[in-house]
Amino acid sequence: MTQQKRFDYKGKFTLVTGASKGLGKAYAEELAARGSNLVLVARSEAELETLAVALRRDYKVRAEVIQADLGDVSAPGKIVESLERMGIELDLLVNNAAVGYSGKFFSRSLEEELTPVIVNAHSLVALTHLLGKKMMERGSGGIINIGSNGAFQPLAYNATYTATKAFVLLLSEALAQEMKGSGVRMMIASPGPTATEFFTQSPTTVKREKMDSAQSVARRTLDDYVRGKVLSYPGRFSTRAGTWISRILPRETTAAIAAHISKSMGFDR
Ligand SMILES: NC(=O)C1=CN([C@@H]2O[C@H](COP(=O)(O)OP(=O)(O)OC[C@H]3O[C@@H](n4cnc5c(N)ncnc54)[C@H](OP(=O)(O)O)[C@@H]3O)[C@@H](O)[C@H]2O)C=CC1
Ligand SMILES: CC(=O)[C@H](N)C(=O)O
Numbered sequence: 001m002t003q004q005k006r007f008d009y010k011g012k013f014t015l016v017t018g019a020s021k022g023l024g025k026a027y028a029e030e031l032a033a034r035g036s037n038l039v040l041v042a043r044s045e046a047e048l049e050t051l052a053v054a055l056r057r058d059y060k061v062r063a064e065v066i067q068a069d070l071g072d073v074s075a076p077g078k079i080v081e082s083l084e085r086m087g088i089e090l091d092l093l094v095n096n097a098a099v100g101y102s103g104k105f106f107s108r109s110l111e112e113e114l115t116p117v118i119v120n121a122h123s124l125v126a127l128t129h130l131l132g133k134k135m136m137e138r139g140s141g142g143i144i145n146i147g148s149n150g151a152f153q154p155l156a157y158n159a160t161y162t163a164t165k166a167f168v169l170l171l172s173e174a175l176a177q178e179m180k181g182s183g184v185r186m187m188i189a190s191p192g193p194t195a196t197e198f199f200t201q202s203p204t205t206v207k208r209e210k211m212d213s214a215q216s217v218a219r220r221t222l223d224d225y226v227r228g229k230v231l232s233y234p235g236r237f238s239t240r241a242g243t244w245i246s247r248i249l250p251r252e253t254t255a256a257i258a259a260h261i262s263k264s265m266g267f268d269r
Helices: 023-032 047-061 075-086 109-139 160-177 197-201 214-226 237-242 251-264
Strands: 014-017 036-044 062-069 092-095 141-146 183-188
Touching: 014 023, 014 109, 023 036, 023 047, 023 092, 036 047, 036 075, 036 092, 047 092, 062 075, 075 109, 092 109, 109 141, 109 160, 109 183, 141 160, 141 214, 160 183, 183 214
Parallel strands: 014 036, 014 092, 036 062, 092 141, 141 183
Antiparallel strands: none
16 A cells, blocks of 8 residues: 555545645645545636536535634634634645746846735744644644745745745754644645746746656645655756755855846846
8 A cells, every 4th residue: 555545635625825826725735635624715716616516516525714814913813714714623734825027136026025925924933833632632634834945045036935845844843843843744845936826927947848747846845744844845956956956055045146146037127
């Protein structure tokens, strides 16, 4: 029997943030295929409802929708209230929702630069604390935070986004240590470029065919979770190898190389 089959999601509930499209949608579909009931969270209610209908039909699981704007600091508390109203106790939380704008830091508005801080960092901490605490009290459950290969080095022209991802990486690795022996797991997944709509607001020159598919990233993330990993690299090998540069070279050299690459990919425009 494969590890995947031994990990039994039947009757369990997973909440996926950012489930309306891209990787979050792929996580929800893959989890439903593995037997998990789902709570789908994002701003786009119609897309979430369409996905919920498809998951119920195709996988015979329960699928609930909570419409929420994680750019609003009161949203995580409201999500917890909705779960309580629905009588749902979570077994797995996938903190996937994120936003990031490329371009020069000072050519963007302060509001644009602060949005990723709230969505990617503030709301992730709040959901981890509010929902993780219930799991810790119960002594069972798990949290998968979605980071990025961009977390491993400073990245000019993507500065705020990648800084939030570095925050998520360090937070998750530290909490994984604190949570050892509690019965609750923490994993951080660090995908590389993945063919989603993430780049639609960005003038990057990276071709979609050079990116991983959302489905393969979702599958590999969940397989790594079953294997008990703390840090998962669900993308292609070159993405993982790229994270080693910052561990070898002086930080300023790493930052300069990363800035050069970022510019050559068109992120400075
Ligand atoms: N694509 C890539 O190359 C990579 C992506 N990642 C990470 O993967 C994760 C998923 O990204 P990806 O699927 O590519 O991105 P997409 O832009 O395709 O999807 C982002 C998801 O987040 C949701 N979201 C964005 N803002 C908010 C908000 N304010 N409140 C609630 N939900 C929100 C969106 O839903 P809605 O708009 O309906 O609210 C959507 O479901 C992110 O954490 C990203 O950082 C990491 C490395 C590479
Ligand atoms: C969107 C991402 O996190 C990705 N690592 C990238 O910028 O290539």
